Amino acid sequence: xxxxRVREDExxxxxxxxxxxxxxxxxxxxxxxxxMANEILDKLSKKTSxxxxxxxxxxxxxxxxxxxxxxxxxxxxxxIVVVDPSSPFTGGALLGDRVRMQSHATDKNFFIRSFANxxxxxxxxxxxxxxxxxxxxxxxxxxxxxxxxxGQSEVDVANIADTVVVVxxxxxxxxxxxxKAGLMEIADLFVINKSDNPRSQILLxxxxxxxxGNKEVPIYLTNAVTGEGVERLLDDLDDRFFQISSNGILxxxxxxxxxxHAQSIxxxxxxxxxxxxxxxxxxxxxxxxxxxxxLCKKDDQNN
Amino acid sequence: xIKVMIAKPGLDGHDRGAxxxxxxxxxxxxxxxxxxxxxxPEQIVxxxxxxxxxxxxxxxxxxxxxxxxxxxxDLLKSKGSNMPVFVGGIIPKEDAEKLxxxxxxxxxxxxAPTSEIAEQxxxxxxxxxx
Numbered sequence: 097x098x099x100x101r102v103r104e105d106e107x108x109x110x111x112x113x114x115x116x117x118x119x120x121x122x123x124x125x126x127x128x129x130x131x132m133a134n135e136i137l138d139k140l141s142k143k144t145s146x147x148x149x150x151x152x153x154x155x156x157x158x159x160x161x162x163x164x165x166x167x168x169x170x171x172x173x174x175x176i177v178v179v180d181p182s183s184p185f186t187g188g189a190l191l192g193d194r195v196r197m198q199s200h201a202t203d204k205n206f207f208i209r210s211f212a213n214x215x216x217x218x219x220x221x222x223x224x225x226x227x228x229x230x231x232x233x234x235x236x237x238x239x240x241x242x243x244x245x246x247g248q249s250e251v252d253v254a255n256i257a258d259t260v261v262v263v264x265x266x267x268x269x270x271x272x273x274x275x276k277a278g279l280m281e282i283a284d285l286f287v288i289n290k291s292d293n294p295r296s297q298i299l300l301x302x303x304x305x306x307x308x309g310n311k312e313v314p315i316y317l318t319n320a321v322t323g324e325g326v327e328r329l330l331d332d333l334d335d336r337f338f339q340i341s342s343n344g345i346l347x348x349x350x351x352x353x354x355x356x357h358a359q360s361i362x363x364x365x366x367x368x369x370x371x372x373x374x375x376x377x378x379x380x381x382x383x384x385x386x387x388x389x390x391l392c393k394k395d396d397q398n399n
Numbered sequence: 400x401i402k403v404m405i406a407k408p409g410l411d412g413h414d415r416g417a418x419x420x421x422x423x424x425x426x427x428x429x430x431x432x433x434x435x436x437x438x439x440p441e442q443i444v445x446x447x448x449x450x451x452x453x454x455x456x457x458x459x460x461x462x463x464x465x466x467x468x469x470x471x472x473d474l475l476k477s478k479g480s481n482m483p484v485f486v487g488g489i490i491p492k493e494d495a496e497k498l499x500x501x502x503x504x505x506x507x508x509x510x511a512p513t514s515e516i517a518e519q520x521x522x523x524x525x526x527x528x529x
Contacts, residue, residue: 187400188426191433195434202439207449210432
């Protein structure tokens, strides 16, 4: 397509000179040709942005909260990745998170990009690592990643984000839901949104009860529509980034992210091999062996 | 994978048509970004360029199409984009002709079959890439 046919070296140079259009092309490359994207990103120096993951069930107010966060940012450069689900039947997607953030569409400091999850089960897009690297190479201060509306087990955001914010709404389930493993465990911060709902106080006390003990996770009450409580959240997010930068946690998180990035690349290779694999009457072991053999050949091709 | 943006400029809030078309294009296997209503031409064009979409669909029923659509086309040009643009809504025939002369790929009115829109959108994208 004409819009994607920009030469790679043009993208590289454009990224170096902070050209917005080149970032747009770079992000397309992350989706369409991630290996090439990684090669370009490898040649760019990257800022260590604060990568903030925002996750929670559909409709709790993740997109609205991000929009309100952007309202209150002064002068910071922010990249925003919003992920919505692809159809398991047609592969199509309706990406609607932008609707809540359009008042920021023309702001020079912000860059919003929508991704479809392309069937990935963890709540993110298969190209999320490349996209996050691209924003860091562009020199963003913060990168905000909004996951698809998640249930209980979509926890991949914890592999990429320096800080995970789990957003809850007073209409969520009872205490037993909060005791379950998965989503509730990955929170570095909880946000109870829609704080104007009187039930938010009940949720707050329940959440306090189940989270007290092992790890103290701060809880924030916000009303993303009016902006109430959001400033305190932002101040504490900045403080946290400063803290994890100085106490070594960030270094650990980034090592983990690099491993998961590598894992996502290998997974992509495997997915590709499986799509093109012919069974031809072979048994399980033979197929396994052939997959591993083909995977090793991939290594040769790249060198 | 075709990436398309459906945007609604102008002051009318009649978004049923935009949503029906967005849904139809989704079901045709495209990734559809929906902007919501009451968008300025500047918001629409910056979003379309940032999202690097293959094609832009504009829905307008307010009657301001002769003001807003040329503005969108100009802004796209000024940003160096040659993405195709299609329009849907209540557009008088003579205005539709004028818009097409300005570079709009197609103008769809009430009753346009969604399957036909999806087919044509695919074709516009293919043509723009050659």
